[in-house]
Amino acid sequence: MKIVVINAYVRENAGxxxxxxxxxxxxxxxxPGAEVRVAGMEDPAVHPxxxxxxxxxxxxxxxxxxxxxxxxxxxxxxxVGAAAAGLLLLPRTAAALLRRALPAEARREADALAxxxxxxxxxxxxxxxxxxxxxxxxxxxxxxxxxxxQRAGVPVVFAPQSYGPFPSPVQRRLVARALGRSPLVLARxxxxxxxxxxxxxxxxxxxxxxxxxxxxxxxPSSDWRARLGVGPEQRLVGVTARRWLAPAAQDAYERxxxxxxxxxxxxxxxxxxxxxxxxDYLGDDDRIVERRIAAHCTAAPLLIEDRVDYRDxxxxxxxxxxxxxxxxxxxxxxxxxxxxxxxxxxxxxTRGIMAxxxxxxxxxxxxxxxxxRLWALVEPLLQDDSGYREQLRRRLPEYVAEAGRFPExxxxxVQPAGLPRADR
Numbered sequence: 016m017k018i019v020v021i022n023a024y025v026r027e028n029a030g031x032x033x034x035x036x037x038x039x040x041x042x043x044x045x046x047p048g049a050e051v052r053v054a055g056m057e058d059p060a061v062h063p064x065x066x067x068x069x070x071x072x073x074x075x076x077x078x079x080x081x082x083x084x085x086x087x088x089x090x091x092x093x094x095v096g097a098a099a100a101g102l103l104l105l106p107r108t109a110a111a112l113l114r115r116a117l118p119a120e121a122r123r124e125a126d127a128l129a130x131x132x133x134x135x136x137x138x139x140x141x142x143x144x145x146x147x148x149x150x151x152x153x154x155x156x157x158x159x160x161x162x163x164x165q166r167a168g169v170p171v172v173f174a175p176q177s178y179g180p181f182p183s184p185v186q187r188r189l190v191a192r193a194l195g196r197s198p199l200v201l202a203r204x205x206x207x208x209x210x211x212x213x214x215x216x217x218x219x220x221x222x223x224x225x226x227x228x229x230x231x232x233x234x235p236s237s238d239w240r241a242r243l244g245v246g247p248e249q250r251l252v253g254v255t256a257r258r259w260l261a262p263a264a265q266d267a268y269e270r271x272x273x274x275x276x277x278x279x280x281x282x283x284x285x286x287x288x289x290x291x292x293x294x295d296y297l298g299d300d301d302r303i304v305e306r307r308i309a310a311h312c313t314a315a316p317l318l319i320e321d322r323v324d325y326r327d328x329x330x331x332x333x334x335x336x337x338x339x340x341x342x343x344x345x346x347x348x349x350x351x352x353x354x355x356x357x358x359x360x361x362x363x364x365t366r367g368i369m370a371x372x373x374x375x376x377x378x379x380x381x382x383x384x385x386x387x388r389l390w391a392l393v394e395p396l397l398q399d400d401s402g403y404r405e406q407l408r409r410r411l412p413e414y415v416a417e418a419g420r421f422p423e424x425x426x427x428x429v430q431p432a433g434l435p436r437a438d439r
Contacts (some may be wrong), residue, residue, distance in 0.1 A: 016049040018042055019131045021073070021124075021160040022141055023055025026065065027294035030344025032233040032325035034138040038174050039068055041230070042135060045422035054124045055137075056162065057294065067188070072120040074099065075156045082298055092152060095121055099159050103166055104204050106399065110166075131169040133429055136161060138227045139296055140177040141363055144186045150375040154186045158193040163237075167300055170429055172199040174421065175224035177364040179210030195220060199428035201421075203287035204367025222424070226368060228347040229411075239334045243287060243317050250284040252397075253335040253354075254316070255291045255302045255345040259381055261360050267333035267385075269304065273311030274386035275339065275393060284398055286316035289331055291342035293322045301342070337396055339389070341381065343368070355403040357392045359384060372410050377403070 020038060023033035035053070042051055053065050054073040058080075064070055078091040098117055102110045102125065117210050128134060141157055144150030161171045173194065181187045191214045192201050200216075201224030202208045211221050245251055256272055258265060276286045288305040302320060309316055319331070332338060332345065333352035339344040341359040349356050350372070358365050358374075361381045369378050377396075379388055394401060 016046050016133070016296055017131045018046065018049050018051045018133045018135060019054055019071075019124075019127045019134045019160075019164075020051065020068070021054045021128075022136050022139065023053050023057070023065070023073075023137065024073075024141075025056050025294050025296055026062070026325060027296075027300075027322060028141075028229060028292045028299075029323075029325035030291060030342060030347070031139055032048065033329070033344060033348075034174070034227050036066055036233075036325070036394065037227040037230045038135065038137045038421075038425050039066055041227070041419075041421045042425065046133075047427045052126065052127055059120070061382070069100060071123045073124045074117075074121040074159060074196050076155060077118055077120045091118075091435070092156075094282065096152070096155065099163070103162055115180045124160060125163055128164040128169065131164065134160070134164040134169055135425075136171060136173045136176070137159060138174040138176045138303065140362055142176065142178050142183075144181050146182045150183065150186060154181070154189055158189060158350055161197075162212040163192045165193070171197050172425060172428055173197055173201055175201040175227055175418075176207070177203055177367075178361050181210065181212070181214060182374050190214045191216055199424060200201060200423070204364055204371065206363040206367045224421075224424075225414055225417040226364075227418055227421065229351055230417045231329065231348075232423075233329055235330050235333075236324075236327045239331045243288075243319075243331075245317070245334075246286055248409040251335050252279050252284045252286045253338040253349065254286055254305075254308075255301065255338070255340045255342040256288070257301055257341050257361070258299065258304050259341075264382065270311050271310045271384050271386045271389060272339070273308050275389045276308070276316050277313045278390055279393065279397065280312075280314050280316065280384070281384050284336070284397070287331070287335075288316055288318050288343060289328070291328070292343045298331070300404065322329040337400065339393060350407065351360060351415065353404065353407055353411075355396050355400045355407070357387075357389070357396065359367070372414060373406050430437070 021037050026032040042115045046421050050069045053068045054071045056076045059072045078095050129372050146155045148331050190325045200221050202221055203224050203226045279286050288303040292301050329348045332349040335354050338349040338355050338356040345364045346356045358378045360366050361382050369375050
């Protein structure tokens with residue numbers, strides 16, 4: 016059985032790497048012995064595989080390659096986009112000939128999709144758009160491998176993820192076309208269910224799921240307290256931050272975090288700034304933001320300056336007594352380590368998943384972050400987090416168990432289409 020996992024991101028984004036790791040493990044659990052390959056945003060010349068799954072690269076990576084000039088990227092998007100439209104619209108014989116003319120990396124993904132028995136779109140938050148041309152091209156290139164696979168008669172399933180927003184009717188129609196033909200579409204919060212309903216997808220098509228990050232549980236691999244120089248009795252508070260806002264608002268958010276870090280450290284706790292994402296791609300490196308935050312602090316917090324493997328990074332969250340988390344998978348990594356969190360929301364996945372867990376009162380939108388508002392959520396937990404921990408004890412086991420059901424859902428969804436059974 017040949018399976019292609021599409022829309023993977025980069026391993027330096029620990030959350031997305033965790034989702035891909037869980038996705039591969041669960042696919043192999045559902046279909047032992049399957050040949051699984053990954054099509055994503057990592058350069059195959061640099062990373063030929065991810066956890067023993069060969070890396071094909073992807074059409075999307077080829078057209079958005081950050082090492083190419085802007086003019087070259089635009090040319091690639093125009094040429095490859097036009098060729099892809101031909102693959103979808105031309106008769107099959109002509110489309111097969113056109114596929115041979117694609118650039119090598121794009122052809123590898125297209126060939127793999129056409130020859131697959133199953134395609135899985137990995138978890139995350141990438142099926143979304145903004146107004147205008149940029150939003151249209153994002154939706155098109157994200158859904159292109161889905162449409163190519165479906166054109167070849169290959170079923171495509173969507174692992175638990177977030178969807179939307181989709182401000183344009185054209186975007187909503189494209190989403191409805193691609194997802195409406197899938198045997199399994201998993202949405203990881205109610206907001207995404209509503210977004211897909213707004214695209215015209217009936218409730219019967221969409222299944223409510225749980226973020227796969229809740230099934231990510233690598234064994235400990237580091238003594239983080241020794242690495243950070245923090246004693247076993249020292250209270251440790253983690254903070255994650257990211258670049259997201261316009262410059263003036265971003266500066267205000269960073270200064271508010273710095274003031275809150277000062278207030279936390281004034282209680283005798285030690286704060287560590289944790290880079291959940293440390294990729295050069297699109298300049299999305301949390302270490303840059305966190306250095307600025309540390310420079311605003313009166314008393315220097317701890318900084319993790321290394322690029323840390325996503326499996327190793329999860330261990331640092333387990334050493335914390337509390338997390339103030341902007342990167343939402345840093346929140347998930349902490350919650351699954353039984354660590355209370357105050358979540359700073361930049362996309363609706365944060366609000367939706369925290370509400371699911373009965374923790375919606377501990378969310379603050381990133382646009383509303385001030386020291387006063389953030390401290391109003393943080394200080395009570397520093398004084399007494401017993402109620403929060405009790406809520407985790409009540410709600411989290413069921414949530415984690417639900418995240419582990421993907422292999423069962425996967426088998427149930429695709430076996431009626433005539434795919435091989437796991438026990439054959």
